[in-house]
Amino acid sequence: MNERQGGPTVHKAQSIASEVRRRIVEREWRQGDRIPDEAELAVEFDVARSTVNKALQLVADEGLLDRRRRAGTRVAVNPARKATFSIPIVREQIEQAGMAYSHRMVTQRRSPVPAQVAVRLGLPEGEILLHLRTVHYGDGKPIQLEDRWINPHAVPRLEQADFRRINANEWLVRNYPYLRAEFGFSAENANRRDARLLQTRQGQALLIMHRTTWSDLGPITTVRIAFQPGHFVGTEDATERSPSRQGNAQQ
Amino acid sequence: MNERQGGPTVHKAQSIASEVRRRIVEREWRQGDRIPDEAELAVEFDVARSTVNKALQLVADEGLLDRRRRAGTRVAVNPARKATFSIPIVREQIEQAGMAYSHRMVTQRRSPVPAQVAVRLGLPEGEILLHLRTVHYGDGKPIQLEDRWINPHAVPRLEQADFRRINANEWLVRNYPYLRAEFGFSAENANRRDARLLQTRQGQALLIMHRTTWSDLGPITTVRIAFQPGHFVGTEDATERSPSRQGNAQQ
DNA sequence: TATACCAATATGTCTAGACTTATTGATGCG
DNA sequence: CGCATCAATAAGTCTAGACATATTGGTATA
Numbered sequence: 354m355n356e357r358q359g360g361p362t363v364h365k366a367q368s369i370a371s372e373v374r375r376r377i378v379e380r381e382w383r384q385g386d387r388i389p390d391e392a393e394l395a396v397e398f399d400v401a402r403s404t405v406n407k408a409l410q411l412v413a414d415e416g417l418l419d420r421r422r423r424a425g426t427r428v429a430v431n432p433a434r435k436a437t438f439s440i441p442i443v444r445e446q447i448e449q450a451g452m453a454y455s456h457r458m459v460t461q462r463r464s465p466v467p468a469q470v471a472v473r474l475g476l477p478e479g480e481i482l483l484h485l486r487t488v489h490y491g492d493g494k495p496i497q498l499e500d501r502w503i504n505p506h507a508v509p510r511l512e513q514a515d516f517r518r519i520n521a522n523e524w525l526v527r528n529y530p531y532l533r534a535e536f537g538f539s540a541e542n543a544n545r546r547d548a549r550l551l552q553t554r555q556g557q558a559l560l561i562m563h564r565t566t567w568s569d570l571g572p573i574t575t576v577r578i579a580f581q582p583g584h585f586v587g588t589e590d591a592t593e594r595s596p597s598r599q600g601n602a603q604q
Numbered sequence: 605m606n607e608r609q610g611g612p613t614v615h616k617a618q619s620i621a622s623e624v625r626r627r628i629v630e631r632e633w634r635q636g637d638r639i640p641d642e643a644e645l646a647v648e649f650d651v652a653r654s655t656v657n658k659a660l661q662l663v664a665d666e667g668l669l670d671r672r673r674r675a676g677t678r679v680a681v682n683p684a685r686k687a688t689f690s691i692p693i694v695r696e697q698i699e700q701a702g703m704a705y706s707h708r709m710v711t712q713r714r715s716p717v718p719a720q721v722a723v724r725l726g727l728p729e730g731e732i733l734l735h736l737r738t739v740h741y742g743d744g745k746p747i748q749l750e751d752r753w754i755n756p757h758a759v760p761r762l763e764q765a766d767f768r769r770i771n772a773n774e775w776l777v778r779n780y781p782y783l784r785a786e787f788g789f790s791a792e793n794a795n796r797r798d799a800r801l802l803q804t805r806q807g808q809a810l811l812i813m814h815r816t817t818w819s820d821l822g823p824i825t826t827v828r829i830a831f832q833p834g835h836f837v838g839t840e841d842a843t844e845r846s847p848s849r850q851g852n853a854q855q
Numbered sequence: 856t857a858t859a860c861c862a863a864t865a866t867g868t869c870t871a872g873a874c875t876t877a878t879t880g881a882t883g884c885g
Numbered sequence: 886c887g888c889a890t891c892a893a894t895a896a897g898t899c900t901a902g903a904c905a906t907a908t909t910g911g912t913a914t915a
């Protein structure tokens with residue numbers, strides 16, 4: 354009972370997942386169809402059931418399959434719905450574009466959160482948080498403008514940080530891992546302050562990105578980032594989960 | 605050699621992953637630290653090594669850990685960088701907001717792709733694709749405007765679809781699963797046509813979403829969606845991979 | 856007819872053991 | 886001192902088997 358030889362690390366699960374994707378994409382298995390169960394596929398591909406299980410979980414995580422106990426595995430009716438984001442850290446992003454990075458802190462003070470921000474953070478209005486406004490520059494030209502609120506209760510030693518030297522984004526990322534994040538995008542016509550800080554004209558369409566992060570100590574920070582006109586924020590990938598880790602995020 | 609009793613389906617891997625996250629977040633393990641190897645943790649938590657492996661892979665996929673063969677597992681220096689997107693299908697989105705959905709096809713014709721679009725699709729300029737312009741309405745008011753190119757080579761039976769009855773988004777999603785997708789956001793001041801179709805004024809800041817999808821037959825479709833002024837597109841989650849599947853995407 | 860219950864089933868999860876492979880760190884050589 | 890080589894290590898993957906549990910569909914009961 355031990356007639357193995359080839360040995361693992363050959364990604365059988367990955368190949369099975371690919372084959373499953375192929376059958377779905379080429380319509381051998383149609384949307385809504387029940388596919389053969391794990392045991393059958395294990396026989397077909399000549400692998401252990403757990404290997405099939407792993408493969409199907411991969412594909413299901415991508416959204417192409419729906420799996421339910423006892424009910425079996427079906428080809429998803431609304432397939433492939435996830436996309437993973439990969440957003441460079443401001444400084445890296447700017448430096449990777451071959452520009453010299455710098456930043457300027459425009460505001461730093463403790464003040465009561467306005468209602469709108471409190472909602473994003475899930476905190477009561479009026480709580481005293483640290484409020485920062487920072488402009489990030491590439492070769493001296495403004496690239497993005499961030500308006501940030503930091504929750505001191507979730508960020509011990511916040512006082513010790515000098516945000517004129519290291520920007521809040523980097524400091525938080527390096528020191529305060531988060532467990533959950535929410536992103537959002539919208540567009541706004543530049544108001545007077547945005548226009549001034551980004552050195553553009555009022556009314557210019559700006560891409561606005563909101564981001565809020567949490568650890569188990571509560572909300573860490575929420576930011577509103579206004580990008581230079583014309584800026585494009587792209588995601589990479591979707592669906593096909595890569596086994597390797599990569600990417601970045603701003604906090 | 606068989607003294608088990610409690611039995612699985614208790615998510616030991618998940619609990620271990622949570623504990624690992626906790627140690628990272630609470631800085632018992634600092635950024636850059638090497639953590640105990642799988643065998644040690646298996647002893648500590650009294651589980652099989654493969655269970656620890658699974659737990660650590662989960663956390664590594666979230667970005668909190670970096671793992672390398674022989675080198676061991678370290679707490680990531682730039683942690684937690686992924687966010688998964690979950691975007692409702694237009695019609696569902698509008699209906700879920702309690703509005704009556706309708707759509708209107710403004711343009712439908714085959715024409716040569718302009719250079720800009722060809723680049724997004726990775727096709728030669730001038731290829732003949734199907735070009736559609738559609739406005740989606742909620743309670744009769746324009747919600748979003750999509751400008752779409754569809755590649756007939758990746759979409760068999762394209763002729764048989766009647767996009768006046770079912771919108772392209774839904775038709776594609778139901779029939780043509782994709783394997784890869786790219787998203788992007790930007791902001792533009794509404795031009796004359798955008799303004800007319802969205803019933804707003806020129807110059808208004810519009811959130812623009814670009815999306816391109818591929819199957820193994822090549823690029824399927826690329827869309828530029830212009831949202832009604834004030835529209836907000838949010839992502840959900842990040843990091844903490846949920847074992848269940850959910851969410852939606854537009855094609 | 857509606858409900859409660861039960862057996863069968865397919866997936867979910869874990870274990871213990873084995874083999875594979877990238878990478879490190881030490882050793883020996885030119 | 887720089888470089889090639891090699892053994893040890895830690896993660897990566899797979900297997901076979903077991904138990905867990907949600908769901909289904911049928912059967913018996915009120």
